[in-house]
Amino acid sequence: MCQFIILLFFTLFLPVLAYIPVYPTNSTGATTADASTIILQWYSNGSYVQNISFQIAGQGSTGINKGALVHFSEEGVNNATAPTSTPWIALISCDNNSTNASLDTDIFELAHEKGAVSALLYSLYSKACVINPGYSDRLFDIFSSPDPASSHLIEYQFSQTGQHVLSSYDSAQLNASANVITESINAGYPVSSGYLLAALTARNATATSTTSATTQPSMKSGCNPCSTPFPLMVLYVAIASVLVLL
Numbered sequence: 001m002c003q004f005i006i007l008l009f010f011t012l013f014l015p016v017l018a019y020i021p022v023y024p025t026n027s028t029g030a031t032t033a034d035a036s037t038i039i040l041q042w043y044s045n046g047s048y049v050q051n052i053s054f055q056i057a058g059q060g061s062t063g064i065n066k067g068a069l070v071h072f073s074e075e076g077v078n079n080a081t082a083p084t085s086t087p088w089i090a091l092i093s094c095d096n097n098s099t100n101a102s103l104d105t106d107i108f109e110l111a112h113e114k115g116a117v118s119a120l121l122y123s124l125y126s127k128a129c130v131i132n133p134g135y136s137d138r139l140f141d142i143f144s145s146p147d148p149a150s151s152h153l154i155e156y157q158f159s160q161t162g163q164h165v166l167s168s169y170d171s172a173q174l175n176a177s178a179n180v181i182t183e184s185i186n187a188g189y190p191v192s193s194g195y196l197l198a199a200l201t202a203r204n205a206t207a208t209s210t211t212s213a214t215t216q217p218s219m220k221s222g223c224n225p226c227s228t229p230f231p232l233m234v235l236y237v238a239i240a241s242v243l244v245l246l
């Protein structure tokens with residue numbers, strides 16, 4: 001009986017979520033970068049690294065998320081849009097609610113339904129994105145770009161890999177790229193052009209997870225021509241060594 005009442009309670013009160021449960025703000029310090037990072041890589045062996053802000057941890061997440069980074073908004077996707085099993089990360093602008101936003105499904109739920117493994121919020125007009133305080137779903141790890149400069153830089157990387165880059169969510173195109181994206185994730189660098197390979201790592205990611213253990217050496221070797229990641233790797237190793245000594 002008690003369980004029935006609890007069930008009834010949830011059935012009645014859960015579907016109150018709105019479209020994008022996030023708002024833009026200009027107040028300083030609303031979202032600050034922490035030790036979480038985004039590593040963007042494009043063919044051939046180009047990369048960009050940036051500290052981002054960890055907002056919400058997904059249930060049972062390791063804190064390490066990899067896939068193709070694509071823009072995602074309710075402007076072009078609704079619940080009838082096909083999903084994909086190719087790993088992808090939703091790049092979501094918090095600037096505007098779509099005019100045809102559904103009031104039943106919020107943007108994170110929609111992205112999760114389509115197969116997103118994680119989400120990154122950004123604003124091109126305001127200082128930062130703030131998730132509504134009442135939002136408590138833990139579908140996947142949600143990160144936020146800490147400032148407009150970082151948002152513009154992340155946006156800029158879509159121009160790095162030529163004209164035919166996979167820029168917005170497209171189930172058919174993601175399906176067609178399933179093999180190369182999976183191969184790239186395993187190799188630690190993009191094996192072909194046409195997409196941005198992203199790795200979003202939470203500040204408290206479990207360092208012992210097999211994903212990070214197998215990826216870090218290949219990240220290092222996969223980045224010979226680029227400048228930022230290798231010193232960062234040295235820094236990680238140095239920090240890890242100090243921690244081991246303590």
Ligand SMILES: *[C@@H]1O[C@H](CO)[C@@H](O)[C@H](O)[C@H]1NC(C)=O
Nearest residue numbers: 023024025026027125126127
């Ligand atoms: C923040 O400031 C910019 C211009 O400085 C403005 O365009 C934007 O609408 C502001 N955002 C908010 C949430 O007030």
Ligand SMILES: *[C@@H]1O[C@H](CO)[C@@H](O)[C@H](O)[C@H]1NC(C)=O
Nearest residue numbers: 033034035036037050051235
């Ligand atoms: C950026 O990330 C690195 C590595 O995780 C960390 O050592 C550094 O302190 C971070 N920077 C900021 C400003 O949080």
Ligand SMILES: *[C@@H]1O[C@H](CO)[C@@H](O)[C@H](O)[C@H]1NC(C)=O
Nearest residue numbers: 057061062063202204205206
């Ligand atoms: C990271 O910290 C968040 C709280 O900020 C927690 O919910 C999550 O489980 C932690 N993740 C790991 C992998 O420890």
Ligand SMILES: *[C@@H]1O[C@H](CO)[C@@H](O)[C@H](O)[C@H]1NC(C)=O
Nearest residue numbers: 074075076077078098099100
């Ligand atoms: C949203 O509305 C615009 C026009 O208002 C329309 O072109 C677009 O197809 C709609 N998107 C979806 C996913 O329904």
Ligand SMILES: *[C@@H]1O[C@H](CO)[C@@H](O)[C@H](O)[C@H]1NC(C)=O
Nearest residue numbers: 078079080081102103104105
């Ligand atoms: C999306 O789902 C809602 C409720 O689940 C439904 O009312 C709506 O008609 C659906 N829209 C489409 C395009 O299937």
Ligand SMILES: *[C@@H]1O[C@H](CO)[C@@H](O)[C@H](O)[C@H]1NC(C)=O
Nearest residue numbers: 018020022023094095096097
């Ligand atoms: C979008 O709509 C929701 C629900 O009305 C609201 O909570 C959120 O702040 C809005 N976000 C923006 C960017 O307007």
Ligand SMILES: *[C@@H]1O[C@H](CO)[C@@H](O)[C@H](O)[C@H]1NC(C)=O
Nearest residue numbers: 082083084085086171172175
């Ligand atoms: C892509 O693959 C998924 C299954 O992995 C399927 O459900 C979806 O319909 C496919 N998309 C298209 C456009 O065929």
Ligand SMILES: *[C@@H]1O[C@H](CO)[C@@H](O)[C@H](O)[C@H]1NC(C)=O
Nearest residue numbers: 044045189220221222223224
């Ligand atoms: C990228 O780096 C990897 C690892 O060092 C290397 O095997 C691969 O040939 C490089 N790709 C290109 C196109 O240079």
Ligand SMILES: CC(=O)N[C@H]1CO[C@H](CO)[C@@H](O)[C@@H]1O
Nearest residue numbers: 024094095096097124125126
């Ligand atoms: C597409 C769209 O409506 N963009 C608007 C989003 O909101 C900012 C201000 O916050 C406007 O400047 C954009 O034009």
